[in-house]
């Protein structure tokens with residue numbers, strides 16, 4: 001049944017290289033990374049900036065790192081774009097922000113700390129070097145009269161020749177909010193009003209990293225509320241000043257996806273990246289020399305039920321190497337059925353199931369032959385949830401191990417699209433929801449795949465698995481990378 005086809009030149013994963021450092025998710029060569037920033041397509045190339053600490057694998061001395069891609073898959077490191085300026089409004093860090101094209105001039109709007117103020121920087125050499133605006137900060141304080149819990153992460157767009165900025169904030173005792181400003185020139189800003197405000201007990205006290213954009217015939221607001229440690233989408237109507245949410249949900253309940261930022265690309269696609277934080281200890285990050293990775297780019301849409309749809313961008317298929325295929329298998333309840341191929345820790349898997357009379361069914365990845373380590377991805381028919389269970393992903397008690405779930409409206413079929421990249425696991429289901437996780441198996445033989453069902457039998461209509469290429473040319477980053485993650 002297994003029609004394995006290894007192409008000439010396809011990589012063979014070397015178990016000796018099997019660390020936790022992802023091979024096809026973006027991360028800097030070393031040190032700390034958090035939020036995506038300043039996403040922009042410039043002269044055809046995708047520029048991705050990110051919160052970066054060049055001084056170690058921990059949050060501090062926040063700079064803007066920079067990488068560029070022509071295909072959304074392969075990334076080339078570029079020099080640090082911005083560093084804190086001693087004595088300047090960003091002396092304690094260049095916090096999150098965005099990039100816009102101001103009549104041909106690439107411009108960042110970002111937050112300087114401390115206190116939190118909004119600043120500008122521009123580039124005239126194709127986004128490589130950045131000059132800070134002499135008038136910084138261009139917004140020196142939150143609106144007078146508002147008792148705010150924070151004031152950061154501007155997201156800027158243009159409408160009818162006017163610039164608008166949405167700044168993440170919160171009103172003490174009330175809840176998180178997004179403050180709306182307008183400007184004719186990006187330098188002089190007038191405060192308008194809170195675009196939308198949440199209830200403290202539901203959506204927290206401070207909304208970080210707002211993104212606000214039209215999608216289909218709706219508007220979408222993405223927020224990362226403190227203290228929720230997860231990111232929400234709100235979809236609704238916008239009248240030019242006020243946003244009225246109609247539906248709301250968690251973008252990714254996997255436990256590590258945060259502070260996403262979106263961009264509109266030249267083909268009109270709304271693309272989103274998020275920060276996938278580590279679920280291991282600070283000591284492990286310090287030993288590894290790096291912490292934090294970027295999610296894969298996701299394509300956003302409004303689904304027929306009015307919620308947010310997420311799919312991996314089609315460009316990622318360029319990473320597919322050796323291919324393995326199975327079809328038409330009965331997945332009986334009881335012991336998991338181990339697949340002979342592929343084994344590995346850098347895989348893409350597309351699996352189509354029919355539920356049959358199973359109560360739960362799915363797939364295990366990074367399974368050791370005896371099952372001591374395993375990560376289970378399945379549909380729970382009793383709750384109607386997609387589940388990623390990392391409670392047995394690792395024998396290391398210092399890493400997060402838990403059951404994460406998200407509602408998955410489903411009829412009798414389940415389509416899983418799984419991107420496994422060493423410690424990064426992103427699971428898309430039925431072309432609509434995603435759960436991202438971080439896993440840290442300890443055993444070199446935790447590389448297997450298995451199918452399982454509970455309470456009845458399911459059917460695997462088809463399974464395609466590809467061994468994934470690394471996005472880094474062999475050896476390119478070895479001098480900068482550290483060995484064990």
Ligand code: DQQ
Pocket residue numbers: 034035051062095096097111152153208209224258259
């Ligand atoms: N990260 C940045 C802030 C933002 C937070 C600081 C969200 O600007 O609010 O690194 O992760």
